Amino acid sequence: MTPTPMKEGSAAVQARRVLVLNSGSSSVKYQLLDMNDRSRLAIGLVERIGEETSRLLHTPLTGGDAETRERTGRIADHAAALKAAAEELAADGLGLDSPELAAIGHRVVHGGLRFTRPTVITDEVLTEIERLVPVAPLHNPANITGIRTAQALRPDLPQVAVFDTAFHTTMPEYAARYAIDVETADAHRIRRYGFHGTSHAYVSRKAAELLGRTPEEVNVIVLHLGNGASASAVAAGRCVETSMGLTPLEGLVMGTRSGDIDPAVTFHLKRVAGMSTDEIDVLLNKKSGLLGLCGDNDMREIRRRIDEGDERAALAFDIYVHRLKKYIGAYSAVLGRVDAVVFTAGVGENSAPVREAAIAGLEELGLVVDAGLNAVRSGEPRLISPNYARVAVAVVPTDEELEIADQTFALVGRAESAGQEVPVGQVDN
CATH class of the missing domain: 3.30.420.40 (ATPase, nucleotide binding domain)
Structure with missing residues (x-):
């Protein structure tokens, strides 16, 4: 029709x-x-x-x-x-x-x-x-x-x-290609596509507005942290790198997805554990991430458990934050100059402890969070870094x-x- x-x-x-x-x-x-x-x-x-x-x-x-x-x-x-x-x-x-x-x-x-x-x-x-x-x-x-x-x-x-993938099609070929046989990759369309593109497009543009500049004038790292989570490096309004790949499984630790993992883990599970391809798929997509690590994929519940001294919840949180730090550091290197790191989506917008922990220790990259500003709850785009910070840290509610x-x-x-x-x-x- x-x-x-x-x-x-x-x-x-x-x-x-x-x-x-x-x-x-x-x-x-x-x-x-x-x-x-x-x-x-x-x-x-x-x-x-x-x-x-x-x-x-x-x-x-x-x-x-x-x-x-x-x-x-x-x-x-x-x-x-x-x-x-x-x-x-x-x-x-x-x-x-x-x-x-x-x-x-x-x-x-x-x-x-x-x-x-x-x-x-x-x-x-x-x-x-x-x-x-x-x-x-x-x-x-x-x-x-x-x-x-x-x-x-x-x-x-x-x-x-x-x-969802459109915003990421501006990635250069060296960022989008996996290092596997080219003929096999092309025959089966295996490459990095990225997802959450409407969110990354919207948030990177709103971040530029928050800084009083045009998208073409700024380099931004966007952290879309929901049950699904992804990061992007946006240079002058164009995505040059993103964490999700052929599928939404790659990248950050998520609610139920593992994120980055040695590909040989799948072979090992098939050969040693006798798991089928479908069983491994379910494990990595639906039974991993925060849920697999501590039994909860709700960050609010994980923080409550941490406050009560739960060691599994604390470890899950630390693994989650460690992966975030790795991507912030990597994308800072990719961009060369970073004007803002921006948190968005359910966890990014609402979890002050995640934002604080992800930025802690990155002062040499020009990143600092103001504890008072970070604690404020608001549905509006806002800066949570002090005025003296070399790189802005912001919270921008997404609107896909x-x-x-x-x-x-x-x-x-x-x-x-x-x-x-x-x-x-x-x-x-």
Whole structure:
């Protein structure tokens, strides 16, 4: 199914709303934004899709106090999930049939090397996203399901894919290549792609604003620390290095993922422990990281246990922080000059002890944290380093949904400003 062209001057071109969809294997997160002022009109989550205990949480934000509505009961599949979300939006006068809806933006985890920018989705684009399933087996299939479901609901609207990997395609070849046989690597598309790209793009840009400079004027290390965690080195607005690789497994210690590990560990587990490839995959992706080290992947719980004298929790924390320090040091060397180290995402934004520990001892790199500033809890971008510090240390709350909406609207709104037709379905590549 290829959408019909969107004509200049049509209601769709004049529309200013964007629906952002993030489809997981058993969940759909959504936000509706008004791009006039980039405000949120509604947010929602459908979780445990396919289970008897499915749940939809919907919060309208168009007036008064935000009050979340909840639905429970079986939601059979993604089509039913998106239909239920559409019903909730319609109940607030924000239905998907509204002429004010300009486009639907989809988070797509893996875009390979082809998709370096937001791209209007066509059958050709979907086919390429499907071809990338072997390198993103947990994510791309769910993203595709969300796209197809949204297309069925609004085949007349531009559907735009915004790729997690896109921001990292500016990495130089010497940073992206693994040191394995080139023919084998090329045949199977084995290289470092990186993930969390929308977050790294948004946060590095906001960090430059915080410093009163343009992205082209600063070099930034971004630490996206959530249950999944990644680091990036951003030079003059372009990613030159990132910690995740072919998959989101490489790099930092994460909630349930091991991060960097000797590849021979997998051979050892297969030969000595008799584990299958699938069992090793589950071990490294779902039973490792903080969870594997101490039985918890919630940093708040780990800190509580540390305060009570729990040695396993303390060791897990130390391993987590040690890996962070290694990447800060390595990326300082890669960039040569660092203007800011920026913490973001759930742990990065909310865990003062992680930020303090990660920067401690790095004074020779120009990094210092002010204890008072670090202890402040705020939803705003802020500096946590003292004025005399050579390198700024900052906390910048990420906003991946806003980044997706911005990129989506910039793409579909381009013709409006240029006075041209928007050929819906054309690959912007």
